[in-house]
Amino acid sequence: MLASSIIDASLSAQNIAFRPGGSSVCFGVSVINRSNQFASFQLEIKAAGAGEQSNWYRLSPDVSTAKSPGDRTDFQVEILDSPIPNFVGIVNLTVRVFSPQLSEERRLVLRLTLEPSGELNLLRVGLPTERFQVYPRNIVDIPVNVKNLGSQPSQVRLQCTQLESSWLVGSSERYIEVPANGETTTTFQCQPPRADRVPSRDYRFIIIAKSHVGSTFEAQGILEVLPVGFMQFEVQPQQQRIPAKAPWLPNWRSRSATFQLLFKNNSNLLQTLDLEVRGQDAKRCQIQVSPEKPVLPLGEITSTNLIISPRRPWIGWSQKLKFELKPWLSDPRLGSSDPATQILFLKVFPIVPLWLLLALLSIIAAVVFRPTPITHLAGVNAVRLSGTSGRSPLVMSASDDCSIRTWGVTEWGTLTPQGNLSKETLAKTCTDAQPKSSKGLLAITQQAIRSLALVPVKNNQVFAGLENGTVQVWDINTGKGLYTLKDPKDQTSDRILDLMFTRNSLTLYASYGSGTIRSWQRPGDVRFDSKPAKVLQVPNRFAYQAWSLALSPDEKMLVSAGQFKRLVLWDVANSQPRQLRLSENAQNRGENDFFWDVNFAPNTPILAAADSDGYVTLWDLSRCQKPAPKGSPKEQLPQQSCEQRARWQVSKTSVRSILFTPDRRWLVSAGDDGQILAWRLTAKVTPDPTQKPKRIATLPSRITSLDLIANEQGVWIASGCADARVRLYRFNPDE
Incomplete structure (x- = not known):
């Protein structure tokens, strides 16, 4: 009763509600000084179940001024936050009223309802x-x-x-x-x-x-x-020798031995491996690990090659080398491999046994002093085979080095240079290099030679088509230059790409880089007149590089082929051109697409063409539709469709040359892949689907030209290549 008489306090409300995160709520506390002295008052609020923190409410004023007896002080309490975080329900708040000047205090109780917040996570x-x-x-x-x-x-x-x-x-x-x-x-x-x-x-x-x-x-x-398991380590084999087989003969190529190291990752640790090769012998050898730092996947066997290359003595006793291998794992939590090391042995034999030393020295001397083979100085563009000239048998070749060479055929079937160019005419070729030997040189010109043609039957003269558009003629037996053909109206340097004679040798055809075809004629054995008998030209808009010529067996039709995969059929009698229409599957007809070579099967109207896509196509020119109506020759090139007999892929690169054997049983092809293949043909002159091609040769460089003749010994095939070499092969179709 005494406390009530000294401090009189009351609340403005007994129950209030508050939602955390919403607006604050307030209530008032009124205090009356019932004592007989001046006194100031303070408030303290506690929530049941809460800690000591007091930042959840705010008082105004914090402390009242001293009041005389009977005076009143009003406090305002503002609830800012929940006294118990994340609590929903009713909390009793105790309001303690006290004064520093008085020894008594007053306590009041208020019910605070805490409502749930929309963002509250309970x-x-x-x-x-x-x-x-x-x-x-x-x-x-x-x-x-x-x-x-x-x-x-x-x-x-x-x-x-x-x-x-x-x-x-x-x-x-x-x-x-x-x-x-x-x-x-x-x-x-x-x-x-x-x-x-x-x-x-x-x-x-x-x-x-x-x-x-x-x-x-x-x-x-x-x-x-957690890591578990182990790394299994094995070497196969643990002992090797250099060379691998018994050294009865010299073997200087065997310079190293390869040990296969097998690692099986029987753990769950992804590992990267470093291999250390120990021992005194290891310091004297070249050591290579491939791959250098192998990755070892889980549960798999990984193979690594250890290549040891010691110094092999030329002569002497064998040596036994010893090596210790130590694998280092990138993650050592499971320790080392199992086993931790492996021991290897390598027995090294000398290159030359003592009893073979003298024989080896003689072989080395033969290799060192072997004469340099005679070849062209640049790529070979054309080869021709002659079987009836005074130097029978004979192979002729022309090259970008501006020279013509002749080759005799030995009884073993190999080529040897035939004849000599006179010393006074021996000079540098257009490659600006002096030939190492005059043996086999027939002629040196000032222009690259693109094509060759031998006079039929007699084979006593060779005609060469040059880069500047001239045809030069030589006597094969004497090596003497005879004369030059050049159209006096042609003021260009239109290179000649192909030459072809009629069977009676009285007409010569030449095809040019502009697509022009010229023909020369002669009466009997006299010279050709420089003025061409005919100049065959397609309209300018159809101009193309004419790389190959072919005459039908009756010589009534001339075929020219080349750039844009264009095949032009010329009526020899009236010089009218028409273009052979290609099938839809003959794709790629741009400026970089070519028919490189065309030929008629002997005594048939079957025309074969080889292209830059690696295909050979056969047409029957006796089964052609009538040509489409022609317009002005200057504007149109009539189209003609003929029956396509076959089309098959010979190579993935250009096929440069194709030839039929005289009996029409085989077609021989060669090109950029360096392969010479013979394709079996049926009686209808189509590829035999039951037969695979016979590989006559595989050469290291692009084959640019082929020629063949047949005799009682079989079929002789000559090839010219981009590596400046001329080669000869004998093909027996019955083998």
Whole structure:
């Protein structure tokens, strides 16, 4: 009763409500000084179940001024936040009124209702530890504690994410009920797969809790898969020798021995390997590991080659070398490999046994002093075979080095230079290099030679088509230059790409880089007149490089082929051109696409063409539709369709030359892939589908030209290549 008489206090309200995150609420406290002295007053507010913090409310004023007896002081209390975070419900607030001048105090009680906030998360998810450890194929328990801070029970779905679902025993989800203001613990069981399927490392996971009202919370953890297993190490074989076989003959090419090192990763550690080769003998050898730092995947066998290259003596005794191999693993948690080292032995024999030393010296002397083979100084553009000239048999070749060479054929079927160019005419070629020998040189010009033609039957004269558009003629037997053909009206340097005689040798055809065709005629054995008998030209808009000519067996039709995959059929009698229409599957007809060579099958109207796409195509020119109506010759090139007999791929690169054997049983092809192939033909002159081609030769460079003749010994084939070499082969179709 005494306290009530000294401090008289009252509240403006007994119950108030507050929503965290919303607007603040206020209530008032009135204090009357009932003492007989001056006194100042203060307030202190505590919430049941809360801590000592006081930042959840604000007073105004903080301390009242001294009041005389009977005076009144009014305090304003503003609620700013919940005194108990995340709590929903009723809290009793105790308002303590006291004065420094008075010994008594007054306590008042107010009921504060805390309402739920729309953003309030009443769930808490926790893990007893952040890191869990487990071995492959073992089970680890991941306990999860869920707290409900709300005043109502909550239905909660737990989900374990970011781990492989196959690792979780049962399911990746749990459904639990958490009581109001309570907590519940559940467990996820995790079992990683076997070691070769799961590398040893940290795997992060997240536990997500979601209540039935949409509140979510999560906890993160780490599952560490512990290392287990070993690295198996094996060498095959452990003993080797150089050379690998018994050294009865000199073998200087065997300079190294290769040991195969096998590593099987029977662990769950991804490893990178460094190999150390120890021992005194290792210092005297070149050591190479391929690959240098191999990666060892889980559960797999990885092969690494150890290449040891010692210094081999030329003569002497064999040596036995010893090496110790030590693999170093990038992750040493499981120790070293099993076994930790391997011992290797290498027996090295001298290059030359003593009893073979004299024979080796003689071989070396023969190699050192062997004469340099005679060849052209640049790529060969044309080869021709003659069987009836005074130097029978004879091979002739022309080259970019502006020279013509002649080659005799020995009884063993090899080529040897035939004849000599006179010393007074021997000079530098257009490659600005002096020939190493005059043997086999027929002529040297000042222009690259693109084509050659021999006078039929007699084969006593050779005609050469030059880069500047002239034709030069030589007597083969004497080596004497005879005369030059040049169209006096042609003021260009239009290079000649092909030359062809009629069977009676009285007409010569020449094709040019502009697509022009010229023909010269002569009466009997006299010279050709420089003025051409005919000049055949397509309209300017159809100009093309004419790389090859072919005469039909009755010599009534001339075929020219070349750039843009253009095949032009010329009626010899009236000089009228028409273009052979190609099938739709003959793609690629741009300026870089060519028909390189055309030929008629002997005594047939079957025309064969080889192109830059690697195909050979056959047409029957006796089965052609009438040409389309022609317009002005200057504007149009009539199209004509003929029956296509066959089309097949010979190579993936250009086919430069094709030839039929005289009996029409074979077609021989060659080109940029360096292969000379013979294709079996049926009686209808089509490829025999039951027969594979016969490979006559495989050369290291592009083949630019072929020629062949047949005799009782078989078929002789001459080839010219971009490597400046001329070669000869004998093909027996019956073998």
